[in-house]
Amino acid sequence: MNLRDIACRSNLALAESGLVFGTFGNLSIVDRAAGVFAIKPSGVPYAELTPDKIVVVSLESGAPVEGALRPSSDTPTHLELYRAFDCGAIVHTHSEYATMFAQARTPIGCMGTTHADYFRGDIPVTRAMTALEVGADYEANTGKVIVETFRTAALSAEEVPAVLVANHAPFAWGPDAAKAIENARILEFVARMDWRARLVAPNAPRPDQFLIDTHYFRKHGTSAYYGQK
């Protein structure tokens, strides 16, 4: 399967995940050797998506190099993230609870092992973008403010593969499309739980970092012991 086939199939998998509403949301995958990434076309309903409608974009120039349709309007955001983060696929959704946290300008707190199995800490929220950043190159600047968020807080994009863009919505990523979708699904799942816990127990103690690390590294890295070898 070539890149556009995988991108098409993965965008359809995203649509089936329940994370996207209407035409909100898109997924891209990168082929770093070829210097390109493949992304959903803008505003095309998932039901009508076929591999030939997928747009291939140059990592260097940001310009489409394959496909007749316009790429997702969020393409420049994906481009900035691929340039800054070492990931293989990026998912953008307006999934309900994660988007709501973005609107509430509130990080999704790492309050338990479900979260720590996937993310080694809170999911950060970007700062609000300025009038200048929104006024021109808005989508590229969205990517830049995400990267700034990780740099400023010294966060690892590998250990925390998701972000909330203030008053907008989440982006999640991973080594491949399946992992990026899984991260987006878990993000929504832990967002639901953190929201409810905050309402009923706003002063609940946070889990110890050693509990978070034990769970994170039970599933990630060289000493992982979850699953089959």
Added chain:
Amino acid sequence: MNLRDIACRSNLALAESGLVFGTFGNLSIVDRAAGVFAIKPSGVPYAELTPDKIVVVSLESGAPVEGALRPSSDTPTHLELYRAFDCGAIVHTHSEYATMFAQARTPIGCMGTTHADYFRGDIPVTRAMTALEVGADYEANTGKVIVETFRTAALSAEEVPAVLVANHAPFAWGPDAAKAIENARILEFVARMDWRARLVAPNAPRPDQFLIDTHYFRKHGTSAYYGQK
């Protein structure tokens, strides 16, 4: 397809949208050239709806001109809206979260880009209706209080194509039936998010107007660049 066929099919699409509960809800579409609109009959279960049961009503007199059944009891509300607003279709539902905001007498706040992609600002709530307004011509007066709400606040019915009637439920509209249903669905979606954000972060800063406008005009008007040309 004639007006009654489209109205029937669109009412069934509304029923499948998950926005209506039981027989609550109705949809109408207007043919301004012909001076009529077509609307669901009153209290007929969606499962039994056929084009011949759709009622056609005169925009001038408000009287049925085609169809043997009684039109929706909300027909006079639709009539007032068609007379005041330049729209092609109107949807009335008791969708859960939007109706709840109507009961809470609380506008649905424009707290993010999901909302701004469809509505250029908060969804307003009408004032409570008086005993006189409720006591006679109740449904026509419901339409009038909606129009008053937009006039008083100098809102554009095109830019904010939805309203909450106090202690009642939402109405949404659009250039055609599909867009009106889509607006009603997004209304419910953003209502869910705003409700949750208000609970967890009652003092969250609102998004800047330039962010709202960028998203609204990315999808509407002559400089829109979302989707395919």
Added chain:
Amino acid sequence: MNLRDIACRSNLALAESGLVFGTFGNLSIVDRAAGVFAIKPSGVPYAELTPDKIVVVSLESGAPVEGALRPSSDTPTHLELYRAFDCGAIVHTHSEYATMFAQARTPIGCMGTTHADYFRGDIPVTRAMTALEVGADYEANTGKVIVETFRTAALSAEEVPAVLVANHAPFAWGPDAAKAIENARILEFVARMDWRARLVAPNAPRPDQFLIDTHYFRKHGTSAYYGQK
């Protein structure tokens, strides 16, 4: 169809309504001319329910007169309600939001027209039952405390066809099984909306009684004008 057939079919309709969880819940219908009511047997999964398993109970003695199985353990509650209220069918569920209001000892407020279309006022909660009432004839006493609630507050069981038993769950009723189930469904629907409105706007003004009455009587009584003649 005889009484047991209708009771079986109606219990299955209740199971499909999404209001019952596991074996929680039961429905009965009365034949006042025959002096009996038919009710679900105790603890039988809905999937295994057949008309011959339905139990017919005497309105006078409260004893089973037809059927080999034990009737629902809530049978004495149904009996008390049939004796006191002029209704044709009774539904008991542990539907989530209504049961939660019963646990919260909080009436479901009539906050809008959706509620008023079915119930002419708040859904009351019984007082807590005493040790004596719980210690013997518990289920009959449950019915008695419901009747007491309506008598004490001078409520009409016809106009408010539902109640919350404190720390237990709702009962709803109606002229026939379909209406009783519909009332139970609307009860759950308005419970969800009232719960959410209370959280976001605890001080929201209540709707005027004339609005409630207009909606209630639009659908009930001799001046009703909703639906087809």
Added chain:
Amino acid sequence: MNLRDIACRSNLALAESGLVFGTFGNLSIVDRAAGVFAIKPSGVPYAELTPDKIVVVSLESGAPVEGALRPSSDTPTHLELYRAFDCGAIVHTHSEYATMFAQARTPIGCMGTTHADYFRGDIPVTRAMTALEVGADYEANTGKVIVETFRTAALSAEEVPAVLVANHAPFAWGPDAAKAIENARILEFVARMDWRARLVAPNAPRPDQFLIDTHYFRKHGTSAYYGQK
């Protein structure tokens, strides 16, 4: 059917219950006469689960005695519970509301008869585990802290067949796999109701112990009178 067949079928039933998200969750059943229990392998998707993939573990040594795959990483927790509690099956899930209560470090309160029909009191939360307990033999220590919770509070594991592990998730158990799953389902159901009741009525009076006992013993023990003999 042998133990691995039942364990496989029961894990699939658990997957269909809606309580597990992704590969979170596992179920084991014990054969005390044979001195073994059968448990889900680690990280295997439910869709790929077959009886030969189930791992059989010795109650005495805790070591696998049958099956080529690694057992669930939570196996030592199950082992501790089988050693301390007289139960036939154990279910671990990350079901949303119960897990959220674990993150909120808040017991699920016994606020009504739905809860009391299955659990004779609140569902306790363990204390947080120490760095030492998490650092080595983490999963066995999870079991030990559960047992400690029951011992310290003098709770009966038979009367309260579930627990919340702080910042982790619930475990539930029962005399057999079907009952353990049912307990896990009711746990989630009452968690949803208690969470909502706490938000809307934080000071609601708790039900009297005699009401709880009447319901609990209506379904359990020698004087039970619910269901068919």
